[in-house]
Amino acid sequence: MIRILGLVVLVAAALAAPYFFYPIFLMKALCFALFACAFNLLLGYVGLLSFGHAAFLGTAAYITGHSMKVLGLPPELGILAGTAAAALVGLVFGWLAIRRQGIYFAMITLALSQMIFFYALQAPFTGGEDGIQAIPRGHLLGFIDLTSEIALYHFVLAIFVFGWLVIYRTIHSPFGQVLKAIRENEPRAISLGYRTDHYKLMAFVLSAALSGMAGSTKTLVFQLASLTDVHWHMSGEVVLMTLLGGMGTVFGPVVGAFLVVSIQNYLAQMGSWVTIIQGGIFVVCVLLFRRGIVGEVLALIRKLRERQARTG
Amino acid sequence: MKHSTALLAGVAALALSAGSALAQVSDDVVKIGVLNDQSGTYADLAGPGSTLAAQMAVDDFGGTVLGKKIEVVFADHQNKPDVGSSIVNRWIDAEQVDVVVDVPTSSVALAVQEITNRKGKVHLNSTAASSDMTGKACSPTGIHWTYNTTALANGTGKAIVAQGGKSWYFLTADYAFGHALERDVSAVVKAAGGEVKGVVRHPFPNQDFSSFLLQAQASGAQVIGLANAGADTINAIKQAGEFGITQAGQKLAGLLVFLSDIHSLGLQTAQGLQLTTGFYWDMDDETRAWSKKFAAKHNGAMPTMVQAGVYSAVSHYLKAIKEAGTDDGKKVVDKMKELPVKDFFARNATIRADGRMVHDMYLAEVKKPSESKGAWDYYKILRTIPGEEAYGPMNPACPLVKG
Numbered sequence: 001m002i003r004i005l006g007l008v009v010l011v012a013a014a015l016a017a018p019y020f021f022y023p024i025f026l027m028k029a030l031c032f033a034l035f036a037c038a039f040n041l042l043l044g045y046v047g048l049l050s051f052g053h054a055a056f057l058g059t060a061a062y063i064t065g066h067s068m069k070v071l072g073l074p075p076e077l078g079i080l081a082g083t084a085a086a087a088l089v090g091l092v093f094g095w096l097a098i099r100r101q102g103i104y105f106a107m108i109t110l111a112l113s114q115m116i117f118f119y120a121l122q123a124p125f126t127g128g129e130d131g132i133q134a135i136p137r138g139h140l141l142g143f144i145d146l147t148s149e150i151a152l153y154h155f156v157l158a159i160f161v162f163g164w165l166v167i168y169r170t171i172h173s174p175f176g177q178v179l180k181a182i183r184e185n186e187p188r189a190i191s192l193g194y195r196t197d198h199y200k201l202m203a204f205v206l207s208a209a210l211s212g213m214a215g216s217t218k219t220l221v222f223q224l225a226s227l228t229d230v231h232w233h234m235s236g237e238v239v240l241m242t243l244l245g246g247m248g249t250v251f252g253p254v255v256g257a258f259l260v261v262s263i264q265n266y267l268a269q270m271g272s273w274v275t276i277i278q279g280g281i282f283v284v285c286v287l288l289f290r291r292g293i294v295g296e297v298l299a300l301i302r303k304l305r306e307r308q309a310r311t312g
Numbered sequence: 313m314k315h316s317t318a319l320l321a322g323v324a325a326l327a328l329s330a331g332s333a334l335a336q337v338s339d340d341v342v343k344i345g346v347l348n349d350q351s352g353t354y355a356d357l358a359g360p361g362s363t364l365a366a367q368m369a370v371d372d373f374g375g376t377v378l379g380k381k382i383e384v385v386f387a388d389h390q391n392k393p394d395v396g397s398s399i400v401n402r403w404i405d406a407e408q409v410d411v412v413v414d415v416p417t418s419s420v421a422l423a424v425q426e427i428t429n430r431k432g433k434v435h436l437n438s439t440a441a442s443s444d445m446t447g448k449a450c451s452p453t454g455i456h457w458t459y460n461t462t463a464l465a466n467g468t469g470k471a472i473v474a475q476g477g478k479s480w481y482f483l484t485a486d487y488a489f490g491h492a493l494e495r496d497v498s499a500v501v502k503a504a505g506g507e508v509k510g511v512v513r514h515p516f517p518n519q520d521f522s523s524f525l526l527q528a529q530a531s532g533a534q535v536i537g538l539a540n541a542g543a544d545t546i547n548a549i550k551q552a553g554e555f556g557i558t559q560a561g562q563k564l565a566g567l568l569v570f571l572s573d574i575h576s577l578g579l580q581t582a583q584g585l586q587l588t589t590g591f592y593w594d595m596d597d598e599t600r601a602w603s604k605k606f607a608a609k610h611n612g613a614m615p616t617m618v619q620a621g622v623y624s625a626v627s628h629y630l631k632a633i634k635e636a637g638t639d640d641g642k643k644v645v646d647k648m649k650e651l652p653v654k655d656f657f658a659r660n661a662t663i664r665a666d667g668r669m670v671h672d673m674y675l676a677e678v679k680k681p682s683e684s685k686g687a688w689d690y691y692k693i694l695r696t697i698p699g700e701e702a703y704g705p706m707n708p709a710c711p712l713v714k715g
Contacts, residue, residue: 024401028394121487121516128488130442131393131419133449134426218394223426226419228392264395265402274388275351 014157023149024221029261030160031218036241036253038210041167043239044248045176046203047183051106051235052093052113053211058230059116060086060212065132065225066125075138075146079159079216086212087205089116094204098197101186110232117230131226135219152221159217163210168250170206179203240278244285246292255294337380337639338410344370344626345409347396347424348439350388353542354416356572358439361610361619362414368606369626377633385409389420396420397427404431410639411436411629414622418442418489425454432641436629438621441489441541441568443707446668450710453641455648457669458621459590461493463702464567467588469500471675471695472535472565478506480565481533483524483548485540486513493567494539509533517544521551529557541568546577553581570616574678574690582690585678588702591617591657592674592691598656607688614688624657625669660699666710670699 017026035057042048060082068078097108120126127133137146146152170176181189182196189196219225228234237260245256260278267274289296346363349355363386370382385407389396396415403409404427411434415421421440428435429451436455437445443460480501484494490513498508509531512524525548528536536557538545545566552564569587593603593614602623606615615623628648633639636647645667653661653669661671676691684690706713 022402022406024398024405028398118515124488129419130422130444130488133419133422222394222397222423224393224397224419224423226393228394228419264390265398270388274390 015154018150018153023153025261025265027153027156027221028218028265029258030156031214031221032238032241032261033254033257034160034163034217035211035214036238036245036257037164037167037250038207038214039238040242040247040249040253041170041210042203042207043242044252045171045183046179046200048098048200048204049102049106049239050097050109050204050207051232051239052109052111053207053238054230054232054234055093055113055116056086056090056208056211057215057218057234057238058120058225058227059089060215061219061225061229062120062126062132064216064219065135068138068219069132069135070125074142075140075155075220078138079213079220082216082219083209083213086215087209090205090208090212091201093208094201098200098204110235113230113235114232117227117232120227120230126225126227129227131224133224135223135225137220137223146220156217156221159213163213164250164254166206166210170203171250175199175202240282242292244282244292246295246298249292249294249298252292252294256292259293336637337378337633339408340380341408342377342380342382342630342633342639343403343407343409343411344382344384345400345403345412346384346386346414346622347389347399347412347420348386348414348416349391350386352391354391354439356576357570357616358414358416358618358622361606361613361615362438362622364610365606365615365619365623366413366626368609369623369630373627373630377630378637378639382630389415389417391417391420393417393419393423397423400424400427404428404433410434410641411626413626414438414618415440416618418444421445422449425449425451428453428641434629434641434645436622436625438625439618446664446666446710447707448709450666450707450712452667452712453645455625455645455663455667455669457625458618459588459673460668460703461496461567462704463590463673463697464588465493465496465500466702466704467673467675467697468537468565468567468586469497470504470701471588471697472563472586473501473504473506475694477535477563477565479533480506480508480535480537481528481531482508482511482537482539483521483528484511484513485516485518485544487516489541490516490539494537497537497539497567514540514544516540519547521548522555524548525552525555525557529555529560529562533562535563535565537565537567539567545569546573549577549585550581553577553583558584570618571614571688571690572616575613575688579679579681579684579690582678583680586694587676587678588697589617589674589676589691590671591615591620592676592693593620594689594691595674595693602656612687620657624653624655627655628653628658662699664706665714666706666712668703668706670703672699673697673702 039053063085064078064082067073067081093112178199241256241260242253246252346366348358350359367384387399413436415424415437416439418440434453438458441461443462445456482494484490512527514524538548564585566585566587574582603614632644632647636643649663659672663669674693675695676693
């Protein structure tokens, strides 16, 4: 009952938010929240630390930008094209990278995503340093004008909720159980007869596709796609968001993304202090609450319940 | 009948007065937003110094215009277009910012140009290099103030050939910006009767230039053109100094070099480098007077051309508001184009229809340590390049340029 009530409040808050907060800020936060959730699927539930997720975000951003600006596709097809491209890149990356574990896996994903970065820097259609600018937002399904920020916000919210539900469903399916089994003990999962490489690859592609969806949506919001999206800083930022919020929790990455984006947005007036504050928060988080914000809260609730069960 | 005419006249008069009241300063404040890189690669050449320059312009103007307060705010875009674009959107939508100034990094500058154009606010760009700002991305409310790649190519290319540097070899950063710079300068060099002996492309970004510099040295060209920017240019100059390339008689031509870069390189390494600049602090009494005032508030650091450009642009903007009697973006920019630009920074200056502020540029050579008389005494001005020659004709790709 409390759970349903909480959900209703959350949905109402999400729908009403653009009337109280600045919509572009909210949309940016939602895009990054989806990106972090997709990343968390891999890190939190399969135990794979990818350091190349910017490649999926960026590839999708460029493909969406190019297909909408130059080919004139409507936004829904633009986003699908971007997502599909990211899934394809994810398939190639994943196929290569899952053969190795731990730090080697991270390094392979980093190396591959740097290749995408240099490709984006050189390829004529990406506009190099300038990026793709002034991408038209267009009309959703031909009749919803997305230049209205409120309309766009609800569209972005819908995409986020869709992506989040896909992840939620995946985690709580038998497939998700196998993923968690792989995370806990891969040799045991193999000995039980699971072809773990297949599972890992599927999770990798799913994560890449959802990251791509976040990138495509971000392109629509800012009307630009640039090298920032494929730079390795972006891969680092998503790790930061996920760890801050709490990896391996469904809400953690969302909280982390909102926190990091808020810091970037509202502290921009502090000039050079932004990155220092961000670093400071990360250090504090790692030292004091390693499970991340949501992770710590959940642990606290669990502890209280246990105590209650013991006394009561 | 008479009654209704009187009423009509009354309504008209009311509408008129309401109209003129509306046409004045929006939200009772003129807010200047300085958007740049406060902590990264471009923090020294623009950064907090640009914010200071904008504040100085406001203070020298008296702090108010049309009886309303002038405020300066600033933010760090971290060289990320999405961060920059969300800041500018918020500034305009929620914080009554009327003009965005400075904006280094072409990807961010182009994004800001797009937003300000759409929302009818002013964009006074001083630090971005891309000539697209007044080409296909030109805007009726955007002015590109201090320099652009065309002026750098024309200035450095033409002037060096005229000084006898006929044969060139390019060290080019291997991406769109480097290619464009190399192409523009090559065209200028060839048109002026020089020749291009060869090109070597280096990855971007790059740390080790030794093999590229040796190729450039072996080519025997008189001039080595550095078609790159930022840390790449600095590394290339440093390593050229270690190889003694300039002492051996070849000249280095930097295309995108700022006074702050020379300061961090030191004269020993940078000596003999030729470059184009839009401003140098030690040119005459006027520039010295302003620059010393600036340096006193900036830990002794003299202004770069883009910082001085911010001061000049903001001053002219405030003057135009006073003349136009409004802070409406389009009207103020039209007035800015109409009024003559004249201050310590802008010589023989006009603002063209495409938003390009055309002014005299200077070909400078970095002094030898023995020639320098003290701190920040870095440049010898070799030649004044008239604005027309530096910036060339307007680009027909800009929709504001008529036939």
